[in-house]
Amino acid sequence: MIKEIQEQIRQYDTIIVHRHERPDPDALGSQLGLVKLIKERYPDKHILAVGENEPSLAFLGMMDKVDDKLYNDALVIVCDTANTARIDDKRINQAKYVIKIDHHPNEEPYGDLVWVDTAFSSTSEMIVEFYIQGQEEGYTLSSDAALLLYAGIVGDTGRFLYNNTTAGTHRRTAILVEQGFNQTEFYTKLHKKDLKMSRLQGYVLQNFTIVEGVGVMRLTREDLEKFSVTSNESSQLVNAFSDVEGLRTWVFFVEEQDQIRVRLRSKGPVINGIAAEHNGGGHPMASGATVYSWEEADEVVAKLVAVSK
Numbered sequence: 001m002i003k004e005i006q007e008q009i010r011q012y013d014t015i016i017v018h019r020h021e022r023p024d025p026d027a028l029g030s031q032l033g034l035v036k037l038i039k040e041r042y043p044d045k046h047i048l049a050v051g052e053n054e055p056s057l058a059f060l061g062m063m064d065k066v067d068d069k070l071y072n073d074a075l076v077i078v079c080d081t082a083n084t085a086r087i088d089d090k091r092i093n094q095a096k097y098v099i100k101i102d103h104h105p106n107e108e109p110y111g112d113l114v115w116v117d118t119a120f121s122s123t124s125e126m127i128v129e130f131y132i133q134g135q136e137e138g139y140t141l142s143s144d145a146a147l148l149l150y151a152g153i154v155g156d157t158g159r160f161l162y163n164n165t166t167a168g169t170h171r172r173t174a175i176l177v178e179q180g181f182n183q184t185e186f187y188t189k190l191h192k193k194d195l196k197m198s199r200l201q202g203y204v205l206q207n208f209t210i211v212e213g214v215g216v217m218r219l220t221r222e223d224l225e226k227f228s229v230t231s232n233e234s235s236q237l238v239n240a241f242s243d244v245e246g247l248r249t250w251v252f253f254v255e256e257q258d259q260i261r262v263r264l265r266s267k268g269p270v271i272n273g274i275a276a277e278h279n280g281g282g283h284p285m286a287s288g289a290t291v292y293s294w295e296e297a298d299e300v301v302a303k304l305v306a307v308s309k
């Protein structure tokens with residue numbers, strides 16, 4: 001598979017890398033890390049990253065402006081995105097050839113070539129594997145690229161805490177750390193928390209409820225306004241109360257304009273089936289969904305209670 005991806009990259013002069021909307025460190029790290037790897041291997045090719053910029057992660061890098069007509073002869077690679085609806089920038093339809101690289105369950109195998117492997121902690125870890133196998137083809141790893149991929153792995157493993165962290169994750173991460181980027185500076189930037197987020201965290205810890213082993217937090221639009229926090233920012237707090245004894249699953253509801261975002265997490269029971277029943281999906285232990293009323297939110301809680309017994 002990696003050989004086929006290398007071959008496609010070799011053939012195209014213009015390569016545009018996409019990832020999912022509302023990018024997290026893995027989406028940006030895998031996207032920008034791959035861009036750097038390819039650029040370093042093929043300095044004369046035109047390698048671009050597209051999508052909306054994410055202000056809270058701007059220190060990782062910014063997106064390129066890409067003209068529509070560039071797509072006509074382009075290879076597009078989409079990182080960390082399970083389905084086409086979540087791809088940031090829909091112009092992938094205009095590309096000549098599309099490659100999907102992802103570690104989420106392969107719900108929608110879009111594109112001409114699909115490399116999906118849920119055994120990896122993160123798409124960034126897959127890109128490290130791509131580099132390892134690409135060394136004999138002349139791929140090199142700069143400390144800048146290593147930092148981006150490290151950011152993605154750290155993000156998706158919760159600093160190597162979640163159960164998606166494998167021996168392979170540590171081996172691949174070691175290769176990144178060897179490139180000698182500044183870890184202290186990176187963590188300072190990643191974990192900087194402004195006052196409003198600290199206040200909101202306090203509010204979440206005071207107000208989440210536990211229903212028969214299920215932790216539940218409901219953030220309304222008024223709450224977000226009161227703390228001046230966006231829905232996307234509030235998602236950083238999804239694990240704020242996960243350590244509370246007795247919790248088997250938990251759910252974080254965030255009310256947006258016309259919908260309520262749902263983030264589901266688990267320490268054992270499989271919860272992505274519940275997500276799929278409510279316009280979502282994801283990993284067995286970490287999924288996302290969307291509901292359209294607080295009554296439907298209560299249904300999700302009832303289902304979590306049932307699987308958590």
Ligand SMILES: [Mn+2]
Nearest residue numbers: 026080122123
């Ligand atoms: Mn990911």
